[in-house]
Amino acid sequence: MKNILHIISSARGSESYSKALSSAIVDRLVQQGNINTVTTRDLVKSPPPYADETSIYEFYKTPEAYNERSNQLLSYANTIVDEMHKADIIVIGTPMFNFSISTPLKAWLDQLIRAGVTYAFDEQWNRVGQFRDKKVYLAVASGGRSIEGTPDYLSAYLKDVLKAYTGITDVETYRIEGTVEPGFEPDYDHILEKMKF
Numbered sequence: 001m002k003n004i005l006h007i008i009s010s011a012r013g014s015e016s017y018s019k020a021l022s023s024a025i026v027d028r029l030v031q032q033g034n035i036n037t038v039t040t041r042d043l044v045k046s047p048p049p050y051a052d053e054t055s056i057y058e059f060y061k062t063p064e065a066y067n068e069r070s071n072q073l074l075s076y077a078n079t080i081v082d083e084m085h086k087a088d089i090i091v092i093g094t095p096m097f098n099f100s101i102s103t104p105l106k107a108w109l110d111q112l113i114r115a116g117v118t119y120a121f122d123e124q125w126n127r128v129g130q131f132r133d134k135k136v137y138l139a140v141a142s143g144g145r146s147i148e149g150t151p152d153y154l155s156a157y158l159k160d161v162l163k164a165y166t167g168i169t170d171v172e173t174y175r176i177e178g179t180v181e182p183g184f185e186p187d188y189d190h191i192l193e194k195m196k197f
């Protein structure tokens with residue numbers, strides 16, 4: 001039995017296409033069976049803290065050097081790391097904002113990724129991600145449509161950062177595009193027609 005972590009990062013609530021697409025992915029996974037729990041983390045309803053001067057200091061420590069104050073300052077970070085440990089499948093919904101991921105999703109990544117926690121170095125000083133067996137489904141909503149020749153910064157960035165700092169390489173991306181076009185009608189079934197399980 002598998003556990004799903006569903007990350008929502010659009011501020012548009014029930015109007016959000018990335019939330020609807022990521023929720024449709026979760027629904028399909030649940031319908032397919034073999035799912036134990038679904039944990040939802042809405043990054044807009046409970047926003048991640050921004051890394052500030054004091055908390056950044058804790059991020060540079062190795063886990064052995066943490067003290068009681070570290071645990072207070074890293075409380076959010078530790079909670080989301082625990083959620084990642086528990087999850088087999090992570091479904092991430094994000095709007096495209098200026099070719100990139102949403103601000104709360106970036107803040108979540110900045111809290112999540114930590115040396116000695118989400119990645120470590122082996123004897124040859126190669127980075128080894130700690131979440132190698134997990135799968136990510138990425139649901140991206142954009143007002144425009146992909147233009148031939150324009151790099152897909154958003155999913156390329158997310159794939160690279162997950163690979164380098166968590167070890168996750170299995171990332172399947174689904175896009176809902178053209179959401180600001182007049183008369184736009186979402187067709188989630190069509191987008192997820194070829195979804196792999």
Ligand SMILES: Cc1cc2nc3c(=O)[nH]c(=O)nc-3n(C[C@H](O)[C@H](O)[C@H](O)COP(=O)(O)O)c2cc1C
Pocket residue numbers: 010011012015016017018019094095096097098099100141142143144145179180
């Ligand atoms: C600040 C801002 C920046 C945006 N940047 C882009 C962009 O770079 N490319 C694009 O296609 N759409 C862009 N959009 C449109 C959103 O991607 C689109 O409205 C999308 O549906 C939002 O996701 P959501 O429905 O999950 O909230 C932008 C919208 C806002 C408010």
